[in-house]
Amino acid sequence: MLHNIEPEQYHCEYTPRAAAPADYLMAFRKNEILLKNVENGQLPQVADLPDVRPEALRYLFSISGRGFFLAPDGTPETDTLSYRHTRALRTVTPLWMAFAGVTAYHLAVWYGRTRFCGACGHEMAHKEDERAMVCPVCGNIRYPDMSVAIIVGVRNGEKLLLTRYAGRTFSDYALIAGFCEIGESLEDTVRREVMEETGVRVKNIRYYDNQPWGYSQSLLVGFFADLDGDDTIRVDHNELSEALWVPRAEVQDRSRDVSMTAKMMDAFRRGLI
Numbered sequence: 001m002l003h004n005i006e007p008e009q010y011h012c013e014y015t016p017r018a019a020a021p022a023d024y025l026m027a028f029r030k031n032e033i034l035l036k037n038v039e040n041g042q043l044p045q046v047a048d049l050p051d052v053r054p055e056a057l058r059y060l061f062s063i064s065g066r067g068f069f070l071a072p073d074g075t076p077e078t079d080t081l082s083y084r085h086t087r088a089l090r091t092v093t094p095l096w097m098a099f100a101g102v103t104a105y106h107l108a109v110w111y112g113r114t115r116f117c118g119a120c121g122h123e124m125a126h127k128e129d130e131r132a133m134v135c136p137v138c139g140n141i142r143y144p145d146m147s148v149a150i151i152v153g154v155r156n157g158e159k160l161l162l163t164r165y166a167g168r169t170f171s172d173y174a175l176i177a178g179f180c181e182i183g184e185s186l187e188d189t190v191r192r193e194v195m196e197e198t199g200v201r202v203k204n205i206r207y208y209d210n211q212p213w214g215y216s217q218s219l220l221v222g223f224f225a226d227l228d229g230d231d232t233i234r235v236d237h238n239e240l241s242e243a244l245w246v247p248r249a250e251v252q253d254r255s256r257d258v259s260m261t262a263k264m265m266d267a268f269r270r271g272l273i
Helices: 086-091 095-113 186-198 260-269
Strands: 024-026 032-036 058-063 066-070 081-085 147-156 159-165 176-179 202-213 218-227 240-247
Touching (some): 024 095, 058 095, 081 086, 086 095, 095 202, 147 202, 147 260, 159 260, 186 218, 186 240, 202 260, 218 260
Antiparallel strands (some): 032 081, 147 159, 159 240, 202 218
8 A cells, every 4th residue: 555665664753854955845736746757757856946945845754764845835847847636646656755745745735724823813833843833822733634534345245335436537446435523433434434325234344454545634444344234225426426236356456556445445356355
């Protein structure tokens, strides 16, 4: 999966320092990221944009000694650098570079949303000793946001419940997914989301794996569950365009995908679940 970058080591600690020319520069424009114009894409380094003032760069994190810095809004394209949709990061190699891009996007979204205090409206400032934004007027402190969401593979014997999202450009089959509500356990979220989106009940809910997913600023928690009773599907067309039971041998091969959904589908397809 995206975060499995061993033997490289991700260091999330907020230990700011000055950017060096060989460090990596993370520039975003809404849901686009600045990449080098080469096949499969690569993250630019600080030296690739010499006109960016070093003091304008914000330290994000490091991976095996490589620093990653957020560039200011409005960082321009060049002859060798261009903005591409963040989906392009799913094919960037090596994997640690793709992970860095998605994680930086997560932080860039958070920084953009915490410019002003939600309590009093004053402009926020960065805390010096940790990754947090603090209001100098009322003292309100905001740490990076990360929502919890579930992904569930529902088994019906040798069949898996697959879905397609409604109103999205992503057209591949997926599994049922949704965010946890306040006061709700992970298992209750599994039951609710499956019922709301497909009208079926589940039992034998069991944990599979988890994955940080910066695209949606969330932590994904994967489960498998078994059908409980009637297998008639009643699709919620506000959420899904399609839902169906797919035999194991017909589940799409997405083994090269870095997502939790793809890993779970592949595990079922290969008979590991």
